[in-house]
Amino acid sequence: DAHISFYKQGEFTDLCAGPHLDSTGRIKGNAIKLTACNAAYWRGDSKRETLQRIYGVAFPKKEELDEYLAKLEEAKKRDHRKLGRELGLFMTDELVGRGLPMFLPKGYTVWRILENYIRDKELKLGYQHVLTPCVGTVDLYKTSGHWDHYKNNMYSTVIDDEIYCIKPMNCPGGVMVYRAQPHSYKELPMRVGELGLVHRHELKGALHGLFRVRCFTQDDAHIFMRRDQIEEEIMGVVHLINEVYQKFGFKYFIELSTRPEDSMGSDEDWEAATQGLKGALDKLGLPYTINEGDGAFYGPKIDFHLEDSIGRTWQCGTIQLDFQMPLNFGLEYVDENGEKQRPIMIHRVCFGSIERFIGILTEHFAGKFPVWLAPTQVKVLLVSEKSEAWGQEVYEALKAAKVRVEFDNRNEKIGYKIRQAQLVDRVPYMVIIGEKEAEDKTVSLRYRDTTATEVMTLDDFIAKVVTETRERA
Ligand SMILES: [Zn+2]
The missing domain is CATH 3.40.50.800 (Anticodon-binding domain)
Structure with a gap:
């Protein structure tokens, strides 16, 4: 559904995301800098002649260019791949595989501190934790919808002539644990956390240190609840995420994504879900922007974008409401009148991926972890x-x-x-x-x-x- 745009300069027409300037005269001589210059074959064909590709940046004012270059320089110094090596946090090896980081004793120390930190916080908030397998039948992922909607990012294998999938998300685990027992309305909300290891196929060109990997651990949780509990549960999760980000000195902003055109479920469900998310944010007095139509096909969501110490933003926490998966798996609870009802589900992460969060923290602190988090104190x-x-x-x-x-x-x-x-x-x-x-x-x-x-x-x-x-x- 992306927009495609064309730009014309004289006789030259370019297919590009833009924006283009209407005149090169708008570029100030002291606010432009060439950043790279390299050769490229015409149409990527090595038998053809080479062209020069020139990269550069330009800003309306010189001060803005200087600020940008200084930030770039600072980001380079803080690169978590470089600091990760210096501090002995993690390593990668082609023999192990691309995008599969290995945590060294110091990096794993930080990892465990973060794990214990979030788990202890969740325990205080009434979460229970489970651990589910990395591999599951294709039928599990057909039921959850991942096989239809997420297959391209999933790894699979064959065991005893049957297709099995390597877990790309933890949802089915949480759902199956819920489904294994009958539930009364009195037991809800049920908050099921899992620090779950997931594997996803990412293009090799997109892999980057701990930021983009093929194997990572999510601080995941699934909350099963009644309709009248939506707002309070959302508030609880927002509160937790807010507390965690403040702990690390991150500022953040929130985006609320609403119903997309291609979506499932009734108007009533969507209205209740969206109002639940809005109501929770309003009650907490947190500002947010609305991303019209950018929700998942099964429900609206809140995204947290955190800002690090040099002003870069990272999307980490999400809270997603879901009516669909409880339906797919036939989840139930018995209400006060003895009638069977369908619970609503929240998917939420706070760090997102622990591995990526360690990368972000390393750059945010420039390797100078606070005392409680430092691998060597x-x-x-x-x-x-x-x-x-x-x-x-x-x-x-x-x-x-x-x-x-x-x-x-x-x-x-x-x-x-x-x-x-x-x-x-x-x-x-x-x-x-x-x-x-x-x-x-x-x-x-x-x-x-x-x-x-x-x-x-x-x-x-x-x-x-x-x-x-x-x-x-
Ligand atoms: Zn989930």
């Missing part, structure tokens, strides 16, 4: 081996207090160790252990983000880190 740096015994004691005490700590007792200059801990490992706290500290049984503390230094007792320091780690909640 403290590095104990030994000035010389004369103080090794006290250094070891400090290290062991921190470890015993479950602080994520490393001990740098290499035979290197202290200045070098500090630079590495601060600039490469980006560790929030560096503890310097020299003869003075060993004698006084203290630690000399340096901060990653300031030039301040501080001397304190080991117990005080441990209490400080433990308290800051608890701030996770």
Whole structure:
């Protein structure tokens, strides 16, 4: 349904998304910059002659160009693929496969902290969690509608002469768990979470670090509810997402997508669903824009676009209302009059993909994770081996207090160790252990983000880190 546009410049007609300028005279000489220039074969045919392809950007004002270039430079420095290597977060290998990242001990530490963070939050909100298989029969995905609507992004295999699909979304799992038991209206809403590993086929040209991968884990949940619970449940989810994004210092904006032309379900259902989403956002006093006709074919949705510390936006959280899947799977509950009713379903994610969220966080923080999230919170740096015994004691005490700590007792200059801990490992706290500290049984503390230094007792320091780690909640 995309619009196709043509642009003409003299005799040249271009098929392009545009927009085009009506005159090159509008470009200011000091607000244009060529960004790349390379050769391309005429019509992609290597037997034909080459053409020069020139890329550039232009802005109405020079200041805007400068701002854009500075942002680009900053984004390059923060590239999570580069930082991921420096910090030892994740790796990829062609032998394993394209778009299939492997998390290294430090990256997996961040992964687990995020996992525990969101699961604990959900538990407090009355969610239950399930774990469902990565592979399922083709009939499961025919029933859910994925085989008809999402087949191109799905991997499949054959087991015992039957087609099986690799799970691209967690919905069928949540639905089957609901369906396995009879439900009364009193049990609803039922909130079923799954940190589910999904695999999707993405074009190899689109793969990018942790941002676009073929295998990732969603912090997914499906909420089964009665019609009169829509607004309150939506509010609950919006509230959760709001809290999580604020925790990381993200600003965000919300889009509400309404009924598309090609859609299923009754007018009444759509009206109730759309009003439920609007009502929840209005009650929370959150501003939003409306994307007319951009909902899914089975229901309207809310998208959260978060803005990182250098102004880029990322679509992460979604809340989707669904009347269709409960119908496809014949889900039921018994109402107060003993009549069978069909529940309504919410699909929601908060991080979206944990892998991608780690990529976003890495760039947002420029690798400087806050204390509660940092894979290594403290590095104990030994000035010389004369103080090794006290250094070891400090290290062991921190470890015993479950602080994520490393001990740098290499035979290197202290200045070098500090630079590495601060600039490469980006560790929030560096503890310097020299003869003075060993004698006084203290630690000399340096901060990653300031030039301040501080001397304190080991117990005080441990209490400080433990308290800051608890701030996770
Ligand atoms: Zn779902």
